[in-house]
Amino acid sequence: MKIGELSERSGLSRDTIRLYEKNGLISSSASQSETNNYRDYSDDVLLQLRFVSSAREAGISIADLRELMKAFFDSCDPSQAENVIIAKIEELKNRIEQIENVVSFLDAALVKVREGLSDA
């Protein structure tokens, strides 16, 4: 499919898709036609973009995603890929913990605010 359709179906702007491609998160091939230089995107790319998109929303950087996507699809050394993925999972679990700490803090703050409210 062409970038317009991919944009439509992925919910990402053309610009963003091109940015991701430039950064090695996805790849495309030249279109069949020899009169244009349009790019052709496979259905797989759509799936990849869905993952990338949710990962970006979860706060994973483009640089990190490049590593991951490379591990998924380009890795000549699967055990190397395994390591990249394991490391990333570890990182994300740490991040979850951090956020949970902040939530705990906010929960405590909430209790205090409510005490203040009932005092008043």
Next chain:
Amino acid sequence: MKIGELSERSGLSRDTIRLYEKNGLISSSASQSETNNYRDYSDDVLLQLRFVSSAREAGISIADLRELMKAFFDSCDPSQAENVIIAKIEELKNRIEQIENVVSFLDAALVKVREGLSDA
């Protein structure tokens, strides 16, 4: 305390502290001396900075933190403060879920990579 000590004890650079102050995350008072215009930071600010710091690491934006800090300390309307905090907690829980989804995806990918490994 002066900014140097605060920097030391909070682990944040002077520049970062000044940035946070400019953005309303913390506040300070003028020093006692009348010959200088140094700022004076209370011990409370140190605690606030520790929270800010961990929240920043968890990916919470400065703008969001400003809202939160304001709710904690400046709110004339406690029930408004409560709402801000509740909203933020909700947001963070959603974020955790998003990250957990990515982790699940990566776990699945890991399984596939390992299948590939055992096939080889």
Next chain:
DNA sequence: CAAAACAATAGACCATGGTCCATGGTTTTA
């Protein structure tokens, strides 16, 4: 066929979150 819609490319532009530097003034300390 002509206009509208689409595509590629490059570069400008923007916000966010910091860091770094220069300047000039104030304390500390040796």
Next chain:
DNA sequence: TAAAACCATGGACCATGGTCTATTGTTTTG
């Protein structure tokens, strides 16, 4: 007291992650 260390201010600079615009060329469609 003089040098070293500290402070405030402002502006430059940087990376990240996008968006927007202009230009030029290609398809689609009425």
